[in-house]
Amino acid sequence: MAATKHTVSDGYEHPHYRRRRTMMPVVHLTTSYPEYVWELHTPTDVVARAEALDGEIVRICRITVPLCHRGHGYASLLLRAVLDHFPDVTVGLAASPPPAAPGLDRTALRAWYARHGFVPAPLRNDPHRMLRPPAPGSSPAVSDASRMGS
Template sequence: MASSCTGSRASTPSSYGNCAADQSLAGYLDALDGETVWISHIGIDPRYRGLGHATRLLKAVFEHSPEKTISLAAAYFPAWREPGLTHDQLHDWYTRHGFRPDPAPGDPHRMTRLPVRAPA
């Protein structure tokens, strides 16, 4: 995790963090960076949900890899042992961020965002 907690890339697999005003960890995003970026998890502390932290983390991935396809499974995963968004809410949220359904065998919740610019 990047020590600054500002959405910076740490290493591959990539970890992005976002801190609250008191410098406690508000949320994180884990991604595998390869030919396609695979977002494996986004977790936001329940105390900081609804404040744009997940959006900032997702945008950090977009800025880091504008020439790559980004995929994920828009499936519920309990973070911080507190309920998060439902499958429908996750689908809607990712759709607002440019992802489209891309189901695969064994992965009905897969969504993909195509590159915003061609690879160099």
């Protein structure tokens, strides 16, 4: 995947690099539509990655943080970058971790997404679906009813 990097934040101060005042930028990679990718970098590594697909509802496909980098708020930082990129669009996801994957269980994962404004919106074929409606006062390009699957 050929990608162009665009920094979307001034950076996030990594706790292990605090003495050196190294900032970790959130980078939005330019990819082939409809895919969107954001990464969080240290000077030498990618420490977190978020992937989404654009559409009537933007769907977050995955947020990954390697085990050695968990517990520092990187997933929250990337999720905020995705939500900031799409303030006037409903954003959806399936709040169900892969079986036997390290990390949050289904209940904790749903609670984590709820703290970021997502609400349960299950469908028969997608019982773990959660949606974050457009930000208050935004001007959605498509009606809320059609975004919510009604």
